[in-house]
Amino acid sequence: MQYTKVIFKLTPDNEINREILTAYLSELDFESFDESETSLNAFYPKEKVSTVDIQGILSNIPFEVSFQQEEMPDINWNEEWEKNYFKPLLIGQECLIRAPFHKEYPKAKYEIIIEPNMAFGTGNHETTSLMIEHISELNLDGQTVLDMGCGTGILGIFAAMRGCKEVTGIDIDSWAFESVVENCRLNKISNMEAMIGDASLLGQKKFDLIFANIQKNIILQDIEKYVSVLNEDGVLIVSGFYRDDLEDIIGKASELYLRKLTIKEKNNWIACSFEK
Structure with a gap:
């Protein structure tokens, strides 16, 4: 491409x-x-x-x-990212993210293989690693998961590896749909479904856990829809915004009777979890 x-x-x-x-x-x-x-x-x-x-x-x-x-020249971007950018990434000492072309990498309890799309969604961004740290701390056995703005599917794939019952990934971009399908195949994940669209796709189906690593304005716009499909005692984890935006996010969550659980920060980026 x-x-x-x-x-x-x-x-x-x-x-x-x-x-x-x-x-x-x-x-x-x-x-x-x-x-x-x-x-x-x-x-x-x-x-x-x-x-x-x-x-x-x-x-x-x-x-x-x-x-x-x-x-840009029409070249093999996998090779370019392998040489210059996308290196195996270990998060929290137990989750390794790598590409299919990586030959040397540390061993980890969970190994996620991601086919890089210009390195977007490879875990290298602070918000992705913060989300993975949050997910690592939860018991996902038998849980139903919604991943909004799923990108390459990395968060949903990690949730599936950690024992969730099923995952729904939604993103507005067609490349994301294709990435999720390919990355689920690479990781032998059979219980994740990808959909093209936005929060308007949300209907009657309920979820125990919702991820939204998107952007502040979209979170504020759609958080009410997220809450409407979140089971009682369910957890919502949001990221994609800066520390200066945290007050607005917490304020909106409070209006919807969400209880703040944990805040994680890295290089001024924030990920925050709430319970319904």
Whole structure:
């Protein structure tokens, strides 16, 4: 697949502004981000994002941002990520995430094989590892799980490995559906179903555990729907937002009579769990 690279120059250029810009750009169909000393770079499959889309996002940014685009060569991205980015990742000393092409990696109780899609959803982002840390602390035996914004399916696959009864993964992108199907095959997971869509797909089916590693505005918009399909005493784990956003998330959860359980933080990113 051919990708387009967008190079963003920020003024002033600092870590906080790069994090803010990344959060805004995540609303579009970018599949990964990386950084250089002088820019923040974003990648998307050709024709998935338009210049108008980018300009619309940048109009909301409270600092100056310029950008330019360049077409990337149609190369084997697995090989590129193997050489440069996607390395075997051990989370919490018991969950290993690796790609099929990795030959050397540490042993772990749970080994998740992920076919990388521009390294999006490979566990390298702080929010994914925070979610996995939360999931590691729960008893999932016989539980029904909903993974909203499932991406590559990594969280649902981990839940299945830890004994849950069944998993439903929902994402708005077709590539996510394809990734979940492929990654379930690689990990011999037969009890996870992938669906293309958003929270409007939620109906009468109830869940014991819900993951939503998405983005603050989507969480605030859809959390009431999540709660409506969460069983009594069920657990909701949310991530994809910064510490400065935590008060808004907790406030909305409190309005819905959710009890805050645990907060985890890494590099200013937050994951928080609630009980109904």
